Amino acid sequence: MLYPERFSNLPAHAWPRLRALLDVHEGGGPLIQMTIGEPKHAFPAWVTDVITQNAAGFNSYPPNDGSPELKEAIVGWIKRRYGVQMDAATEVMALNGTREGLYNAVIALCPETKNGKKPAILMPNPFYQVYMIGAISGASDPIMVPATAETGHLPDFHSLPEDVLQRTTAAYICSPANPQGAVADREYWTNLIALAEKYDFKIFADECYSEIYRDTPPVGALEVAQALGTDRNRLVLFQSLSKRSNLPGLRSGFVASGPDSIREIKQLRNFSGAPLPLPLQQAAAAVWNDEEHVEENRRLYAEKYDIADRIFGNVPGYVSPEAGFFLWLPVENDEEAAVKLWRETGVKVLPGSYLAQDVDGENPGQKYIRVALVAPKDETARGLDLIRDCLYSS
Numbered sequence: 001m002l003y004p005e006r007f008s009n010l011p012a013h014a015w016p017r018l019r020a021l022l023d024v025h026e027g028g029g030p031l032i033q034m035t036i037g038e039p040k041h042a043f044p045a046w047v048t049d050v051i052t053q054n055a056a057g058f059n060s061y062p063p064n065d066g067s068p069e070l071k072e073a074i075v076g077w078i079k080r081r082y083g084v085q086m087d088a089a090t091e092v093m094a095l096n097g098t099r100e101g102l103y104n105a106v107i108a109l110c111p112e113t114k115n116g117k118k119p120a121i122l123m124p125n126p127f128y129q130v131y132m133i134g135a136i137s138g139a140s141d142p143i144m145v146p147a148t149a150e151t152g153h154l155p156d157f158h159s160l161p162e163d164v165l166q167r168t169t170a171a172y173i174c175s176p177a178n179p180q181g182a183v184a185d186r187e188y189w190t191n192l193i194a195l196a197e198k199y200d201f202k203i204f205a206d207e208c209y210s211e212i213y214r215d216t217p218p219v220g221a222l223e224v225a226q227a228l229g230t231d232r233n234r235l236v237l238f239q240s241l242s243k244r245s246n247l248p249g250l251r252s253g254f255v256a257s258g259p260d261s262i263r264e265i266k267q268l269r270n271f272s273g274a275p276l277p278l279p280l281q282q283a284a285a286a287v288w289n290d291e292e293h294v295e296e297n298r299r300l301y302a303e304k305y306d307i308a309d310r311i312f313g314n315v316p317g318y319v320s321p322e323a324g325f326f327l328w329l330p331v332e333n334d335e336e337a338a339v340k341l342w343r344e345t346g347v348k349v350l351p352g353s354y355l356a357q358d359v360d361g362e363n364p365g366q367k368y369i370r371v372a373l374v375a376p377k378d379e380t381a382r383g384l385d386l387i388r389d390c391l392y393s394s
């Protein structure tokens with residue numbers, strides 16, 4: 001019964017839950033969509049030219065791990081961004097967006113028992129939903145670790161009991177964090193790497209929001225690992241063009257790690273992978289090689305951070321995000337706030353509890369709503385004004 005049980009009890013996904021919550025009501029105004037983290041700024045206009053110029057590639061099965069050009073572009077970006085030289089042939093692999101890689105990582109890299117026990121996979125709570133399903137699919141226990149205001153919105157994995165750490169095979173960590181916008185600093189990464197070395201587990205570093213920041217680029221797990229001399233195989237980095245380059249529909253990302261880990265991931269992908277079509281890989285290579293559009297993207301988000309700070313600066317509990325493009329706004333009750341907003345203003349947001357799991361009867365997202373700042377500036381500003389007037393003006 002193990003296999004059916006892995007999937008028969010999955011919780012409902014956030015989006016169907018949201019539809020069930022809101023669609024039974026009339027919206028109170030023209031729809032302003034602030035639920036999904038789907039970037040709406042323009043992607044570079046030349047992306048479509050690259051795809052057209054390389055359209056003959058649709059005639060070929062694409063290479064499973066990524067074309068040499070794409071892997072070189074990825075390695076070049078890692079070097080520029082983190083100062084770490086990786087080997088294109090053995091230490092990176094192209095992904096169809098990071099979601100796929102984050103899901104498959106447990107299956108590819110985590111043993112089915114550890115110290116004679118069922119493995120544990122650690123993750124923050126709230127968290128990107130794929131982490132939990134990745135753990136369950138890999139026959140492991142997902143262990144939700146609070147990432148709340150008390151812990152600086154990052155999980156304190158050191159607080160876990162010894163027996164859990166002894167059976168831990170991997171920890172997912174998202175920095176900059178979705179939904180809170182918190183950034184793991186060098187000390188955080190150093191401590192996490194030390195814990196992973198002590199208990200011999202892997203770190204799955206989801207850094208897909210790393211390019212959307214204010215002034216200082218968030219430090220990356222890879223550069224900390226390199227400075228510490230950590231075995232690269234312990235650290236598995238996930239990156240994406242979805243947020244950096246406003247290309248969530250291109251489905252292009254990558255995974256980077258040491259050669260042993262990448263070999264295992266490639267081996268799984270040889271059987272189960274659905275690689276990105278070659279013309280799209282060519283486009284992805286060109287996008288990784290360009291920073292101009294990324295700088296412009298950051299400028300647009302900076303304007304929206306400023307608008308958010310102006311509107312919510314006086315709201316008790318408001319934390320201006322360090323990075324990423326979400327606001328994690330405090331409310332009394334997340335579902336009630338989302339319904340009220342929709343019915344009275346036409347703004348749709350996501351209840352925070354839909355991104356978290358109950359632990360000991362408490363859901364760390366229940367007193368928050370997540371607001372995506374992805375729409376154009378004026379629409380975003382209009383939405384934020386409506387949220388303030390509806391939820392925070394007394």
Ligand SMILES: Cc1ncc(COP(=O)(O)O)c(C=O)c1O
Nearest residue numbers: 037097098099128178240242253
């Ligand atoms: C934290 C986090 N990780 C991963 C992803 C997956 O992104 P993609 O598969 O588009 O690269 C998302 C998308 O919203 C995300 O928020």
